[in-house]
Amino acid sequence: MEIRGLYDVEHSGSKSRIQHELWPLDQIDAKKAKFPCCLVWTPLPVVSWLAPFIGHVGICREDGAILDFSGSNFVNLDNFAFGAAARYLQLDREQCCFPPNLSGHTCGLGYMHSEYGTALTWDDALRSSTRSFEHKTYNLFTCNCHSFVANCLNRLCYQGSMGWNMINVAALILFKGQWIDWMSIIRSFLPFTLVFCFGVILLGWPFVVGLFSFSLLLLIWYLLGTYCFKNLLEC
Template identity: 75%
Template sequence: MNIKAAYDIEHVSSTSKIDHELWPLDEINPKAARFPCCLVWTPLPVVSWLAPFIGHVGICREDGVSLDFSGSNLVNVDEFAVGAVARYLQLDRKQCCFPPNLSGHTCKQGYQHSEFGTAMTWDDALQLSNRQFEHRTYNIFTCNSHSFVANCLNRLCYGGSMSWNMTNVAALILFKGHWVNSTSIIRSFLPFTVVACLGLLIVGWPFLIGLFSLSFLLLGWYLLGTYCVKGLLEC
């Protein structure tokens, strides 16, 4: 009985410590470019003109400052690489695993999570991924901004998953993200609309059919990655 009581006290103490670290976040403030614990997205020049759902992704610290991998050995801090944030998705820190030790994992993948690399706080996880990607070579297909965000989510074991990759990160922000404002919607879709209209006027319907076929092909490539073998497309 004494052993059980001691265990209960220790467990409650440990849980309280972890809960205490999850202090309230500030409000999301797009004007100040502050998105606490959010995934953030913005369209890419040229690429988004052909496929408006493809863009550049980052992840934000608890104070709302963004981090994004935008080039070899380069992780931007508080300077989103290709423009203002257009979409965001705030994540729930309670769905993360912050183990104080191996026996303190709240996820079901304790050993795998420990081997990959754990963190005590949200910001700690982002900082560790930052250090790792400061020594990575950028590749738009296999090691890009989505890969950096996926690395952060795997380090957090967000949602109890260690299978985050660049494609299911894209799907998450695509289907669950929120637009910052109406201007962001226009900024994301206007170039695509202009390209489609010009192509239709100059070339005709074959151009429009080809453009939409390319867009759906790229969309299929993004979504297919959700079901790929883990690590196939990861950095």
């Protein structure tokens, strides 16, 4: 394996751009639960049975090990809570900002990124977020696994943005994530389908209205907490 050096400096006119040299990644291995630089998602017990768009999300190191915030003051390592991953999305490290110093930012956010917390590597950013969330209280409604992943992406300044939050992290994995296999799809939607059918049979349309209201209220809560009352949710 040849590594040309840690950074390439390219000059263009009066500007210089520092490009981070990235180590090659291993292949994704779902059987061994190794997903290098991926977001991973799995359904939650009970909650996903009622609202299948809600699940548990984690972010993976460069070696593929999964990190997920699954309890107060606790970040899991290589032991994804709530079962095996059902969906994954591999992220492009080329779209991250790894500044060696203040003048080395490629994201255009400079001081804001430095103040939030920068990193020299992907794993370095994840370690910083892990240390931070090891002192946070877990709460499904205010500080959860999506908050942890958003914090990691903000430290990475992924896609040149520091606006990652619960909503767009969830949207990223749900709309762009890939299913691991057919069993993952069944495992994710079969409980909801059964609950829905039994609810309709036993309670009729009031159950459908109640289920829709539950999902809508959850969505409104996260939207308001994320975009209107930003101090309610943590990222």
